[in-house]
Amino acid sequence: MTQSPKPLALVKLVVAIACGGVVVALMLFPAVGGAGLATKSGATVVADVSANFDAQTPSTVSTVLAADGSVLTSYYNQYRTPIPLAQMGKWVPKAIVAIEDRRFYQHGGIDTAGTLRAGLQDIMTGGVSQGGSTITQQLVKNTLLYQAKTPAEQKAATADTIARKLKEAKIAIELEKKLSKDQILEKYLNLMNMGAGAYGVRAAAITYFGVEPAQLTLDQAALLAGIVQNPTKFDPFNNPKAAKVRRDTVLAAMAKNGDVSEQDADDAMKKPIVLNPGSKPARSCSEAPSNGGFFCDYLWTYLTKTLGIPDTVLKEQGLTIKTSFQPSFQESATNGILGASSALGRNSSIFGLDDQRLAMMDVLDATNGQVLALAVNRRFGNNANDPSQTSVNYPTVPGEGAGSTYKLFTAVTGLEEGVGTNFVTGANAPYTSKKFKNNGKPYVVNNAGKYGDNLPLWKALYQSENTYFVGLEDQIGNMDPIVNTATAMGLWAPGDTTIANQVKSQQQASFTLGPGSANPLRLAVAYATSANRGTRCEPVPVTDILGPDGQPLVNPKTKKPYFTPGTNCTADVIPSGVADTINNILQKDVMPGNPGQTAARAYTGDGRQIAGKSGTAQGNASYTFVGFTPQVVASVMAYNPANNDPLPSPGAGEEGFGGGYPAEMWHLAMQNILNSYPKVDFPPPDPQVEAGTSATNSSGGNNSNGSGNSSGSSASSGNNGN
Known part of the structure; x- marks a missing residue:
């Protein structure tokens, strides 16, 4: 062969x-x-054989840094x-x-x-x-x-x-x-x-x-x-x-x-093998330090969805991602939530880690939209057998109603249209809307407390009178401009028009009482717009994204950096004079010496000017407080995802309100957080905005044309206050 x-x-x-x-x-x-x-x-x-063989080391660890330079998490495949x-x-x-x-x-x-x-x-x-x-x-x-x-x-x-x-x-x-x-x-x-x-x-x-x-x-x-x-x-x-x-x-x-x-x-x-294993870089948000798991999770969504950075780039290119996360703020926010019940003299298990009721806090830099902390009375994790863990990012998703915090948008719209801060609607309780209907029937509104007759706008806002704001909606005559104000201020993410379109198409006057599902992060964005004198800043969790060469990471398709600081803000979405005037009014809800205020508990006691607004949804099933200074804003929301039972009050019993637990949580957290900021006063109110341009001092609802539907609340609304 x-x-x-x-x-x-x-x-x-x-x-x-x-x-x-x-x-x-x-x-x-x-x-x-x-x-x-x-x-x-x-x-x-x-x-x-490729003449362009790349001998660069592939797949290196990307490091995510907190604002203080500490490591929050890492991204890597290898x-x-x-x-x-x-x-x-x-x-x-x-x-x-x-x-x-x-x-x-x-x-x-x-x-x-x-x-x-x-x-x-x-x-x-x-x-x-x-x-x-x-x-x-x-x-x-x-x-x-x-x-x-x-x-x-x-x-x-x-x-x-x-x-x-x-x-x-x-x-x-x-x-x-x-x-x-x-x-x-x-x-x-x-x-x-x-x-x-x-x-x-x-x-x-x-x-x-x-x-x-x-x-x-x-x-x-x-x-x-x-x-x-x-x-x-x-x-x-x-x-x-x-x-x-x-x-x-x-x-x-x-x-x-x-x-x-x-x-x-x-x-x-002759030596035996003796191993002393070290720790690999944590790459699960459940391992994030300082209770930073929810921020970590939000960051990943922002990088991959909002900015569109591919997973492989994040996990293989050795990036340095600098974030706005403040570990000490996060600890303060978490401790504020968990410690509120004890501070109020009630059982510490209320809003504790094992309580099925949820309380969450979003802390933002009011001047640039940087997300500083995202807290909730849970640990971030996936253990279904541990009731203290959840992988749902409650601080960043819609929850329950935010109540009277939505009165902000009606007040801003009214001031923009020239009603002035002393404008009187004459909408005393019980009030039947002269413009809007409830499923074809009269829309009757009551108050969640006793108020004097014929309150002016400034007092009705900080004391949170329901009937006044339905009367102001009658004066404005249409829900569209109010919804447009909420959109401009950032209540919904850009492109998210579902609720806005629904309120407009059905002319839901109940919108001003906040019965619908609210996102605590977006609520913080909207109030930050007022704090920032009319400039809206979309929330951002990063300050820089650097490639392995130390330069900004560039999108190969656009040839531009994936992230450019300062491009997330839009000036003058509401007039600065209107914002200044609103901020002056909302200080009365928190600062001492204002009768009928709803959120006195939020005051930190150091003389610093603080503005805010509380809100309680129908049946006391959820409550909210949003407080802010010229530098920082924090929204606090609480509800029970399992049922619509009334939430606890600061004293014995239930039927709480936004000026109770939420304001106390805000106070406990912010008395520490605000120490990082100098005391800065709000600008004074705008005299022209205060004076207004409207010739009438009573409700203009009788002169309104058309019809509306207050679908979304009962025919007799009265619990969406405080």
Whole structure:
């Protein structure tokens, strides 16, 4: 039987590679079939080698920083934190070279003797062995593998073919011409899989021993170097005996290579493997420090949905994401919620971690929209058996009604239309709207308390009289401008028009009493617009997003940064004079010396000017308080997601209101948070806005045209106050 010429041809090919180089071999043997090359010509193999091979280390950890510079969380698929060779210590580089490529500093990318030996073995077995690959070749192979994005690319990067090895050899030779040996070794040691989810020497040193690479002892470094060949087989956590045998093999190789003495190697071999695992960077929001899990979750949604940054970019490109998260504010907000019941003299379990009732607080910078804290009486997590955990981000999603906090939008609209702060509607209780209907029937409104007759706007707002504001809606004559004001101030996210369209189409006068589902974050945005003198700032949880080069991360499609600070604000969505006037009125709801105020508990007692508005939904099933200074705003909302039972009051019993628990929570949190800000007064009210331009001082509802529907509240509304 005639012997196939292929083995002989392959022998010649391997010898040619060893003696004359890959390119020469391929020129001598332009078509070598079989043995995995699949009759592909040598010239084609060379042509397939990318001239733009990227030797950059792939998939590095992105770090998310809080405003104080502490780490909030990390994003990664592979735990890899590259460091310079100079920081890798004395032993790891020597150990790797000794066991993986002892002639590394002598060859030009291919070890001719090793390649010949491995090539002959390939011919005998009909495959491609792993032996004979230099550190440079391994760097090329694993870089191509980690950078592969498609199944086809991954298959090509691991194909058991001579063609793949030739390609890697060609790139290795070219790489040796571009990089120094130390640069190649540094990239290799930052790249390789070292088991237990650790990639690169720094991650491995921390994972197994809890130290930096420079602190590794000889025996520890040898252990890490030994893992590279087979991270599963030599995993010291799961296979300590095999790992020790491999470690000792590395130590023997180091002694043979002259890196250590025989005695030092023997001494190291006698040491047992002692692991001291360090912590990997936390990448679950449930692990975020300072109760920051809800902010962490909101941040991820903002980055991926609002900004459109792909998951792979966040998890693989080694970004630095600087956030607005204030750990101390978060702690204060959480403690304010959890501590309110004790401060009010009631059972501490009320609004505790295990209470099914929810209370949440959103803290924003009123001047720029930065989200500073997101708190709730829960821990962020997915354990269904732990009632204190939830993965629902309650501070950022619609909940229950916010009650009379929505009177802000009717008041702003009225002042914009010139009614003035002394405007009297004459809408005393019980009041039947002269403009709007309730499912075709008269819309009758009552108050949640006793009020004097014929209150002016300024007093009706801070004392929260329901009938006044339905009368003011009658004066305005249509719900559209009120809804437009709420939209402009940011009550709904841009593009979210569902509720706005519904209120407009049905002309729901009950809107001013806040019966519908409210998002506490958006409510904070709307009130921040008033605090910021009419400039609306969309909420942002980041201050900067930097690439691995320290420059702003650029969207490759738009060629612009994904995030540019300061582009989230829109000036003059309401007139500054109207905002100043509203802020002056709302101070009366909090500051001492104002009879009939609803939120005196929110006052921090330090003389600082604080404005705010409380709200209680129908049946006391939810309540809210939004308070603010010129610098910071916080909204507090509470409800029971399981039922519509009345919420607790500060005293004994139920039927609480927004000036009770929510105002107390705000007070407890903000007395600490506000210490970070200087005392700044609000600008004075605008005299022209105060005076108004309307000639009438009584309800103009009789002169309104058209009809409306107050669908969404009962025909006799009276509990949406305080």
